[in-house]
Amino acid sequence: MEKVIDMKDENDAINPQRRAFLGVAAGVTAAVTVAPGVLLHTVDAAPRAEPVTSDVRWGLLIDTAKCVDGCSACVDACHHENGLNLQTMPAEQAVKKWETQKPAWVRKVKLQDNQTGRMTTLPLMCQHCDDPPCVDVCPTGASFKRADGIVMVDRHLCIGCRYCMMACPYKARSFIHSDVHGQLTSVPRGKGCVESCNLCVQRRDFGQESTACVDACAAEGHHAIVFGDLKDPDSTICKLLNEMPSRQLREDLVLNTGVRYSGV
Amino acid sequence: MKRIVYREWRIPPTQFWSTLGILAAMVGMATLAFGYMEHTGHWVSGMNNSVVWGTPHVFAVFLIIAASGALNIASISTVFHKPMYKPLGRLSGLLAAAMLMGGLLVLVMDLGRPERLIVAMTNYNFSSIFAWNIFLYTGFLIIVIAYLWTMADRQGAAFNRPVGLIAFLWRLALTTGTGSIFGFLVARQAYDAAILAPFFVVISFAYGLAVFMLVLMYAFDEDNRPIGEKIMRRLKNLLGLFVAGGLYFTLIYHLTNLYGAKNDGFELWLLTNGGMHTFMFWVGSVLIGGLLPLGIIYHPELSKERNWIMTACGLVIIGGLATMSVVIIGSQAYPIQMFPGQTILESGFFDGVNGAAAPYHPTIPELLLGLGGVAVSLIITVVGVRVLQFLPESLADDVVALDEELLREEAFAKPA
Numbered sequence: 023m024e025k026v027i028d029m030k031d032e033n034d035a036i037n038p039q040r041r042a043f044l045g046v047a048a049g050v051t052a053a054v055t056v057a058p059g060v061l062l063h064t065v066d067a068a069p070r071a072e073p074v075t076s077d078v079r080w081g082l083l084i085d086t087a088k089c090v091d092g093c094s095a096c097v098d099a100c101h102h103e104n105g106l107n108l109q110t111m112p113a114e115q116a117v118k119k120w121e122t123q124k125p126a127w128v129r130k131v132k133l134q135d136n137q138t139g140r141m142t143t144l145p146l147m148c149q150h151c152d153d154p155p156c157v158d159v160c161p162t163g164a165s166f167k168r169a170d171g172i173v174m175v176d177r178h179l180c181i182g183c184r185y186c187m188m189a190c191p192y193k194a195r196s197f198i199h200s201d202v203h204g205q206l207t208s209v210p211r212g213k214g215c216v217e218s219c220n221l222c223v224q225r226r227d228f229g230q231e232s233t234a235c236v237d238a239c240a241a242e243g244h245h246a247i248v249f250g251d252l253k254d255p256d257s258t259i260c261k262l263l264n265e266m267p268s269r270q271l272r273e274d275l276v277l278n279t280g281v282r283y284s285g286v
Numbered sequence: 287m288k289r290i291v292y293r294e295w296r297i298p299p300t301q302f303w304s305t306l307g308i309l310a311a312m313v314g315m316a317t318l319a320f321g322y323m324e325h326t327g328h329w330v331s332g333m334n335n336s337v338v339w340g341t342p343h344v345f346a347v348f349l350i351i352a353a354s355g356a357l358n359i360a361s362i363s364t365v366f367h368k369p370m371y372k373p374l375g376r377l378s379g380l381l382a383a384a385m386l387m388g389g390l391l392v393l394v395m396d397l398g399r400p401e402r403l404i405v406a407m408t409n410y411n412f413s414s415i416f417a418w419n420i421f422l423y424t425g426f427l428i429i430v431i432a433y434l435w436t437m438a439d440r441q442g443a444a445f446n447r448p449v450g451l452i453a454f455l456w457r458l459a460l461t462t463g464t465g466s467i468f469g470f471l472v473a474r475q476a477y478d479a480a481i482l483a484p485f486f487v488v489i490s491f492a493y494g495l496a497v498f499m500l501v502l503m504y505a506f507d508e509d510n511r512p513i514g515e516k517i518m519r520r521l522k523n524l525l526g527l528f529v530a531g532g533l534y535f536t537l538i539y540h541l542t543n544l545y546g547a548k549n550d551g552f553e554l555w556l557l558t559n560g561g562m563h564t565f566m567f568w569v570g571s572v573l574i575g576g577l578l579p580l581g582i583i584y585h586p587e588l589s590k591e592r593n594w595i596m597t598a599c600g601l602v603i604i605g606g607l608a609t610m611s612v613v614i615i616g617s618q619a620y621p622i623q624m625f626p627g628q629t630i631l632e633s634g635f636f637d638g639v640n641g642a643a644a645p646y647h648p649t650i651p652e653l654l655l656g657l658g659g660v661a662v663s664l665i666i667t668v669v670g671v672r673v674l675q676f677l678p679e680s681l682a683d684d685v686v687a688l689d690e691e692l693l694r695e696e697a698f699a700k701p702a
Binding site for chain 2: 094097112115119120121122123124125126129130131132133134135136137141142146155157158159160161162163164179180181182183184185187188189190191192193195196197198199200201213214215216271272275286
């Protein structure tokens with residue numbers, strides 16, 4: 023019995039060289055495997071880790087003179103960016119009915135002036151009001167406005183009551199009427215919640231410029247939509263707003279929209 | 287005047303259980319309809335991105351405002367000192383609680399995410415009238431239960447008047463809040479009108495009383511309990527007054543809209559050109575819900591017959607559902623006017639192309655869900671009157687108290 027104890031003592035004796043080796047080995051392993059992840063994570067997370075501030079206010083300017091009749095590049099791009107194209111019509115549903123139920127964050131509208139007959143084509147989406155009626159009426163606070171002016175839905179708080187859809191003066195919101203399959207990681211969606219244009223908020227969080235619709239419109243060579251910071255006097259959008267006459271849709275409601283139109 | 291005695295509803299057990307069975311079947315079908323819509327998604331309903339609230343909301347809002355209206359009978363006795371209405375107070379409270387439960391269940395079952403109800407109970411945005419209504423509705427239930435206690439228990443009798451007063455004020459707030467769900471919406475032309483709040487209060491009086499009278503007359507008939515002419519005349523005249531009040535508010539609402547050119551399009555559409563919605567308004571709301579019942583109630587002969595009075599009550603209820611359909615569905619179907627002075631030629635999202643209204647075709651599951659709410663209300667009522675003493679044994683003329691007005695009449699009748 024005593025011998026066993028002795029042996030144990032002998033084995034437990036500290037070996038400084040062995041300890042140093044293990045220490046170096048652990049350090050090197052950590053440096054090789056963990057550190058790049060930590061570093062990458064730190065670099066990547068910088069824009070997302072910073073709280074959104076009210077130093078900026080994101081908005082759009084739509085020049086209807088440049089918007090081309092029959093072009094739907096902005097709508098298609100929005101669908102791809104946000105995974106709306108992945109949602110399919112339920113097999114038993116009638117096409118005509120599904121058209122009234124499928125989500126649309128941006129749509130093209132063609133107008134004719136009753137007096138003059140002048141035609142106008144424009145994309146219509148959430149107007150990102152400074153004083154949004156959808157946020158006022160939401161019982162749970164799921165509908166909210168970020169400090170940078172983006173109005174969006176917290177999909178964890180939305181109970182699907184659709185009161186915001188009743189309250190929106192621009193009919194900008196959609197209800198998800200059916201199951202969603204194959205959604206994008208950056209744009210989680212789910213049946214039974216309300217959604218709308220969020221100015222490609224995932225791009226804002228990664229510090230990217232522009233939105234999908236703006237890029238698509240530019241790629242077509244139309245440049246009818248401009249995205250930018252309405253609070254920055256040097257931004258393109260502010261300069262254009264200073265140069266050309268523009269207006270808000272339903273100005274009578276005094277909602278101070280973040281989306282402005284020229285030529286309507 | 288004899289003492290008022292309350293007794294359980296003594297109909298034969300077979301009749302009681304078969305009534306319950308039918309109602310339970312209706313609830314069962316509503317549960318299946320709820321499960322179907324919840325599982326597959328709302329695409330199986332007629333609701334869409336333009337008409338976001340449909341048939342379930344018609345039933346739910348009707349039940350909720352009828353609930354507050356049903357409580358009026360108790361308030362007339364307690365708050366306005368009309369002893370004639372005192373024997374009716376208990377049934378009035380029971381119906382109010384029952385219909386509120388039914389209406390709320392329908393609302394909750396139609397949510398896109400009904401399993402997140404707890405979120406609505408734990409996250410409040412107090413700029414939303416919906417959030418306020420959650421407190422108004424739950425508070426109403428608590429107050430009505432307390433009110434029933436003061437009516438039925440000797441110990442509670444002392445609190446009858448203060449609790450009755452609170453219940454009366456609370457129910458006014460509740461209906462105002464329900465009307466404001468629509469009245470506060472600036473987006474849509476049919477809403478954005480403060481008159482909707484008092485309009486809801488007035489029609490709640492009519493709907494609540496119509497339901498109350500139907501339930502009262504049916505329950506008394508089945509149990510061979512007498513209802514005297516005096517109380518029938520009072521209830522009937524009161525119903526006439528409320529129905530006329532509802533018509534008056536409807537008239538003022540549309541006249542106000544017609545005065546401003548900006549609403550001409552909406553009024554023209556609803557009053558002449560809105561298809562199903564125009565039919566619902568003129569035939570459902572105005573004729574069936576207003577003029578016909580008024581004609582019966584004030585007819586010198588028909589108004590004396592119980593069956594005709596019951597018919598009038600039924601018409602008020604059917605007309606009430608039609609009114610709710612016009613207010614809720616019709617108002618959404620009319621396209622939002624985003625571009626005044628312009629016509630929308632093409633749209634990728636049903637923005638009223640060439641002024642067309644949004645489509646809405648109710649489906650069976652929606653209807654079953656709505657009827658399920660009615661069945662829940664009736665189950666609570668039927669079980670309530672069966673096991674507890676809600677109904678007075680008699681409402682014969684020699685049992686109910688004399689009103690001060692009648693006392694005055696008698697005084698006048700005496701020779702000087």
